[in-house]
Amino acid sequence: MAQNLVEKIIQRFAVGLREGQEVCSGDYVTVSPRHVMTHDNTSAVMQKFKGLGALAMANPNQPVFTLDHNVQDDSEGNLAKYAAIEKFGEQMGVDFHPAGRGIGHQIMIEEGYAWPGTLVVASDSHSNMYGGIGALGTPVVRTDAAALWATGETWWQIPPVTKVVLKGEFEKGVTGKDLIVALCGIYNQDEVLNHAIEFTGPGVASLSISARLTIANMTTEWGALAGIFPCDETTRSWYQERVGMHPKLTPHAVETLQMEALSADLNAPYAQIITVDLGQVVPCICGPDSVKIMEPIHKITSEKRAIQKAYLLSCTNARVEDLAQAAAILKGKQIAKSVEFYLAPASDEVRRESVARGDWQALVDAGAKVLPAGCGPCIGMGEGLLEENEVGISATNRNFKGRMGAKNAQAYLASPAVVAASALAGFICAPENLSGNGPPKSVQIPEQSVQEKKDTPILDGFPEEVVGELLFCNTDNLNTDGIYPGKYTYREDMTPEEMASVAMENYDTSFQTTAQQGDLLVSGFNFGTGSSREQAATALQFRGIRMVIAGSFSATYKRNAFNNGYLLLDCPALLEHLRDRFADAPPTLRTTLHAKVDFRVGKITVGTTQFPFPPLGPSAQALVIAGGLEELVRGKLQGLS
Numbered sequence: 041m042a043q044n045l046v047e048k049i050i051q052r053f054a055v056g057l058r059e060g061q062e063v064c065s066g067d068y069v070t071v072s073p074r075h076v077m078t079h080d081n082t083s084a085v086m087q088k089f090k091g092l093g094a095l096a097m098a099n100p101n102q103p104v105f106t107l108d109h110n111v112q113d114d115s116e117g118n119l120a121k122y123a124a125i126e127k128f129g130e131q132m133g134v135d136f137h138p139a140g141r142g143i144g145h146q147i148m149i150e151e152g153y154a155w156p157g158t159l160v161v162a163s164d165s166h167s168n169m170y171g172g173i174g175a176l177g178t179p180v181v182r183t184d185a186a187a188l189w190a191t192g193e194t195w196w197q198i199p200p201v202t203k204v205v206l207k208g209e210f211e212k213g214v215t216g217k218d219l220i221v222a223l224c225g226i227y228n229q230d231e232v233l234n235h236a237i238e239f240t241g242p243g244v245a246s247l248s249i250s251a252r253l254t255i256a257n258m259t260t261e262w263g264a265l266a267g268i269f270p271c272d273e274t275t276r277s278w279y280q281e282r283v284g285m286h287p288k289l290t291p292h293a294v295e296t297l298q299m300e301a302l303s304a305d306l307n308a309p310y311a312q313i314i315t316v317d318l319g320q321v322v323p324c325i326c327g328p329d330s331v332k333i334m335e336p337i338h339k340i341t342s343e344k345r346a347i348q349k350a351y352l353l354s355c356t357n358a359r360v361e362d363l364a365q366a367a368a369i370l371k372g373k374q375i376a377k378s379v380e381f382y383l384a385p386a387s388d389e390v391r392r393e394s395v396a397r398g399d400w401q402a403l404v405d406a407g408a409k410v411l412p413a414g415c416g417p418c419i420g421m422g423e424g425l426l427e428e429n430e431v432g433i434s435a436t437n438r439n440f441k442g443r444m445g446a447k448n449a450q451a452y453l454a455s456p457a458v459v460a461a462s463a464l465a466g467f468i469c470a471p472e473n474l475s476g477n478g479p480p481k482s483v484q485i486p487e488q489s490v491q492e493k494k495d496t497p498i499l500d501g502f503p504e505e506v507v508g509e510l511l512f513c514n515t516d517n518l519n520t521d522g523i524y525p526g527k528y529t530y531r532e533d534m535t536p537e538e539m540a541s542v543a544m545e546n547y548d549t550s551f552q553t554t555a556q557q558g559d560l561l562v563s564g565f566n567f568g569t570g571s572s573r574e575q576a577a578t579a580l581q582f583r584g585i586r587m588v589i590a591g592s593f594s595a596t597y598k599r600n601a602f603n604n605g606y607l608l609l610d611c612p613a614l615l616e617h618l619r620d621r622f623a624d625a626p627p628t629l630r631t632t633l634h635a636k637v638d639f640r641v642g643k644i645t646v647g648t649t650q651f652p653f654p655p656l657g658p659s660a661q662a663l664v665i666a667g668g669l670e671e672l673v674r675g676k677l678q679g680l681s
Contacts, residue, residue: 044201044308045268046236049176052302053159055193056658058497065311066610066654068197075102075153076180076188077162079144080109082125085163088186092673098192100133103185104153106144107137111414112422132189142387142413145169145355149253150389152288156271157302161188166355166437168260171268172253174275174301176236178266181572181596183603187673194669195659197598199265200311202235206243208319213472215365216251217357217435217455219318220258221326222478225334227314231483233263233566234595235311238304243318244269249278250361257356258437261331265595271301313484320479323458323470325433328450329441336478337458337470346378347452349432350463351444352403353384353411354418357435357456360393366460367399369471370406376466382424383408384416406464417444426451433462495640496655501665506607506637508586510646511559512618512629513547518563519570520597522547524579526571539575540582548627555628557584560635562618564590568597577601587637589644589653591615602660605668609637614644614651 041062043051051062054069063069078085082105097103107122122139129136137147145166148154156174161167163185170177184194204223237259239252247255252269259267269275279294323337352358352366363385375381383403385391391413394400404410409424416422418436426432426445432452434444439451452468461471498504525546528534544551555561561580567590568576577600580588587607601608614635622629636645639661644651666672 042305042307042309044203044304044310045238045270045302046176046201046266047198048302048304049157049159050196050198052157063198065198065200065309068195068657068660070193070659071159071196072193073102073161073188074155074158075104075148075160076185077104077106077144077148077153077160077164077167078185079106079164080121081163081182082128083121085182085185085189086125086128088182088670089189092186092190092670093677094190094673097132097134097189102192103132103134103189104144104148105129105134105136106141106147107139108143108414109419110421111139111412112416139414140388140412142385142389143355143415145257146359146386146390149173150387151286152293156275156297157300165260166257168264168267169253169257169355171256171259171266172249173278174269174271176266176268177256181599181603183669184599187669190673191676195602195663197660199595200235201238202232202264203238203240203310203313205241205313205315206239206247206318207241207315208243208317209246210318210321211472211474213457213470213474214321214323215455215457216247216254218323219316219321220255220262221324221331221334221453222321223316224258224262224331225324225326226478226481227262227483228332230263230566231312234592235264236266236268237262237264238310239267239269240304243316245272245274246318247274248361249274250359253359254357261437270303271297309489310486313486315482315484316479320476322474322476322478323455323472324478325452325454325458325468327439327452328431329439331439331453336476337468338473338475341469341473344467346431346467347433347462348379348430349424349426350375350379350381350459351417351424351432351434351436352408352456352459353382353416354436355386355415356437358384358386358390360390360397360399362435362456363390363394363403364397364399366456367402369457369460370464371402373406373464375407375463378466379463380424381406381408381463382411382417384411385413387413420444433459433468435459496642497658498640499658499661499665502639502661504638504640506560506586507634508558508560509556510618510631510633510635511555511561511585512622512625512631513544513551513561513563513627514619514622514625514629515547515627516564516591517566517569518547520568520573520576521570523568523576524573529571529573529575536578536582539579540584543579543583544628550626551628554630555583555585558586559584560587560589560637561585562589562615564615565592565612566594567592568594570594572596572600574600574604577606578604581606589614602663603669605664605666605671607664609644609653611644611651611653614646617646617649617651
């Protein structure tokens with residue numbers, strides 16, 4: 041069977057596969073990643089780890105601890121937290137990187153933890169960045185991280201894969217940040233939501249590693265679970281230059297990149313193909329308050345949109361190349377008196393090289409205010425936040441309302457070059473006034489090959505089939521606040537019965553009187569979007585909803601559901617069938633239709649019509665049987681004792 045690059049990497053890192061089993065998109069698999077990174081949230085994962093009854097790391101070489109989020113906080117409480125993480129790392133034999141070393145994702149790249157052709161995860165949404173060097177990087181939640189510490193394994197559902205074919209080269213003054221900002225703005229209707237992105241094509245060769253890291257990093261904002269570039273000659277040359285800089289970067293390791301490089305098969309399957317001419321990309325911004333609002337800068341320069349703050353920092357765009365681009369614009373000049381310009385390197389290594397090049401001093405001389413290597417204003421922590429009614433332009437990755445400071449402030453995202461030019465002028469502008477509307481939208485849906493359908497093995501204790509009445513909640517993007525109101529999120533005294541009684545309270549007040557025990561809830565696309573509160577899954581579970589069937593799910597919601605042993609099924613065909621039949625349905629409808637869900641053959645039968653769904657493999661079944669990931673891990677640990 042032909043496989044794309046994502047499937048090939050998962051094939052390499054999956055465990056417990058049946059003999060001869062070849063994985064593909066939609067499969068639930070158990071994986072053992074090369075590494076799992078946690079940062080300041082290591083303390084929270086420590087509590088989960090201890091709650092599992094674990095006494096030692098399954099593989100001390102797998103976890104990596106990096107302190108990077110709240111590095112400006114020198115309070116007694118935060119320093120004690122950092123000291124406890126360091127001590128725990130020493131006790132467990134885990135690699136530890138203290139505050140000031142840099143942002144965790146940058147460390148993972150610099151020191152060779154993230155490696156081409158491997159699976160590397162982190163308890164942070166921007167682990168997508170590892171795809172810039174050809175690793176499959178994807179986020180996990182804290183429960184997954186604790187499970188990885190304890191057993192070395194967790195589960196993953198292989199997502200649909202979109203291929204992005206890059207052609208041509210950038211014009212002078214255009215950067216990787218401009219490309220990913222353009223993609224977020226052009227394809228802003230959730231086209232790649234919960235997909236993995238493979239960047240391919242002749243245009244890839246023209247992109248530096250720094251540009252690739254930026255693009256991969258912001259596939260998160262584009263809506264993807266991962267974004268990956270091939271390991272090519274550019275990648276190998278970059279590693280060759282770094283041989284000996286860190287223990288993992290040995291001559292032998294770099295030599296093996298040529299021999300072990302994975303690539304997609306020529307006829308590999310993809311959910312869709314997007315084509316982009318790099319020569320049509322122009323400097324652009326996105327915002328305010330959303331990455332989905334994109335504007336070419338040449339169209340707004342005459343407006344002279346004033347800014348009060350500018351930011352050159354974060355894991356997205358604070359590497360040597362980024363600082364050099366900004367320094368070339370600001371050298372020998374002074375930023376506008378009306379602007380505060382904040383600068384922080386992605387790592388101490390970046391700062392040392394930038395100092396040696398002279399770029400760092402050029403930025404400082406221009407008026408930059410230096411912050412520690414860390415996350416800082418990007419996540420709304422420490423010095424330099426946006427104040428009431430201020431406008432900022434930033435080389436970071438997110439500009440959600442209130443993220444970088446006051447809720448009524450506005451944040452735009454742009455490349456380091458645009459940030460520097462804007463800081464100099466006092467309003468949003470670009471160093472190169474390139475015209476053009478940017479690349480046109482180009483999406484191709486390839487004909488999907490029909491895979492040979494095989495029965496799914498059913499584990500002891502997992503039902504072969506489930507029968508229930510369909511309860512229809514016909515809405516897309518039903519968010520976690522609608523499912524479980526935010527005002528209850530931190531009420532830790534809520535009993536299961538109380539949680540059940542407020543399920544769907546913000547979505548439909550009639551839900552509670554309409555729903556019945558054992559119902560199969562059917563809803564729209566991207567079910568469970570929004571915050572990561574796991575109660576949005578458990579509240580429905582406690583309410584007696586047997587399972588949720590949806591067009592698609594938020595990836596985080598799906599992880600929280602299965603991590604609590606709660607059944608979810610993707611079945612867009614059933615959703616569309618109900619939408620055709622009940623076009624004018626109220627928010628919550630008892631359909632009076634009964635469905636039989638057959639897990640062995642992967643079909644839902646309603647009357648005489650059948651609707652296929654991706655099979656629930658052994659890893660997903662095991663979570664349901666055990667009652668969730670934590671109980672599954674406890675069982676494994678007890679079996680080892």
